[in-house]
Amino acid sequence: LKGKIPSDVAVTGGLSGDQDRFQETFVFSDNLPEKNTIIAVGFYGERLKIGYGSMGGWDSFGPDRLVTSSKGNILYELDGKPALDLYKKYLGEQAKGLPATGLLFPLSLRLKDKDTGLVRTILSVNDKDKNMTFAGDVPEGAYVRLMKSNFNHLIDGACGAAKMSCESFGSDTPDLAILISCVGRKLLLKQRVEEETEGVQDILGKSATLTGFYSYGEICPVVPTEKECELHNQTMTITTFLER
Template sequence: MVVEQFAFYKLNEVDSIITLGKLVKAQVIFLFGSKEFICNKEVFNKIKITYPNADIIGCTTAGEIFNDQVNDNILTVTAVYFESTKIKFLVTELTDFNKCYEKGIEIAKAIPVENLSHVFLIGEGININGSKLVEGVVDGLPEKVKVTGGLAGDYEGYKETFVVANDYGKKNLIATIAFYGEKIKIGFGSVGGFDTFGIERTVTKSKDNILYELDGKPALDLYKEYLGEYASRLPVSGLLFPLNIRSRDNKYSYVRTVAGIDEKTNSLRFAGEIPEGYYGKLMRANFNNLINGSIKAAENSITSINCEDIKLAILVSCRGRRVVLNQIIDEELEGVRSILGNDVIFTGFYSNGEIAPSNKNNVTEFHNQTMTITLIGEK
């Protein structure tokens, strides 16, 4: 396995990739960047000319990860060549927000399962029910096959996102790469770090990812009451105050981020499912816990991979973590670096949702407010 990587800070700099790019036999290219780069057809064509045999996957972001730094409005290009691993690339259009589970099943059924080792997925970041999509993919795949990835982000506060799927960025797409063979080795880890506070309440009225009532009271009113001075900045300020939900039997526990509000119905739209009958409790940031969570995610990813020659780490971190950590955001990347060492190449992005197996039961789930890491190596 061989990896090469470049970052471009201006559109005209991308011209140089044709001479810089040496790994012309690469099979996979990861592209993360701002809309200016991701949705530019000429930029995409230059990358495709440089790597003619590669499948190209990526998205817009709420921040690009390059080396140990978080960047804004740049393009990262990471080319990967596998010596012994086969891949299959799929692109799917999401045309009905209410059919995300069915779309997940459709994606899974389109993936041949013989010798399938892992699935990496990037999806539309706004017009989607992330938890339903992931649930469908998981239900359609063999139990032993794990899925990692995330949902595209943006700088505008849930306005629009774009996915690269062997073409310049477009809305409402889901791009999937399936990895095959015994030589490919994948590790993963996903950890949060927010603290709960206040009263735990029952979700008394919800539908899919829309929360209407907690303890019979309008959800938006309760959120505004708790948020105080931050209430006027909803839904963006909701990134600072996610909701922890758990099932009555404690079997399932998730963190969900506010993605939108509806003043007319006094409801909140979240990035993932809010099941009726679950318990909900607000969360707030703890700087040390967030950074320690990133370190723990790195430790878990190392533990789960049976490979000493790790070449690439794909870091997908929630946009809410970036808002909270702000000027010290690089510290969460430095924490990951302290565990993975200096030889592993970092790429990734700040997202509207993360995908990885749960720390509880190793079942792939949709997450918010986590640092989620996918390690890739080849034996």
């Protein structure tokens, strides 16, 4: 996406999901299900305003760790030590439930040239080779911290994304909001998952129409002042539309 779309065009969206089956995903094109396909819609107009925001609400803990060995989305070493050993040390008894319990403890990834972090979710672990596979790249030279969940903070994160998405609207409220929440958040929040959308509706106003889906990854610039998109995990990502 970054290589094909002009740098002054913001890109937001999400990766297709299949609820929590983790088997096979599709998108629909001309009323037909398609695999390995990207669907894109361009919005423009003199009277159109678009905002976006992405937040997780996770709590970071522990020291920053330098990624000293990785390849794509596979993490081998932190601070020159096997990444999986360090991760298990932090998790304690929870490590026995890996990779499932990894959903509760994603990593905060901070790139060398960025002040804000991205969330990376664990997909699998390799006990033999002591490495970990994530739902997004973990480049060498980046810094990571462990994160843990707090339900109230996750819901606050969704509300924060809503506030961020309409910062440029002033006193106006959006007409439409597309909400893309990671399916991992739904699995964590369970019966409280509706509080995400309720909180967002309260922030954006009752006149705003909400739509969206649960994704396997979210796409959005890190902050509203930037246009370059990034892949996020375990966030609520919101795109808002206002036409006057």
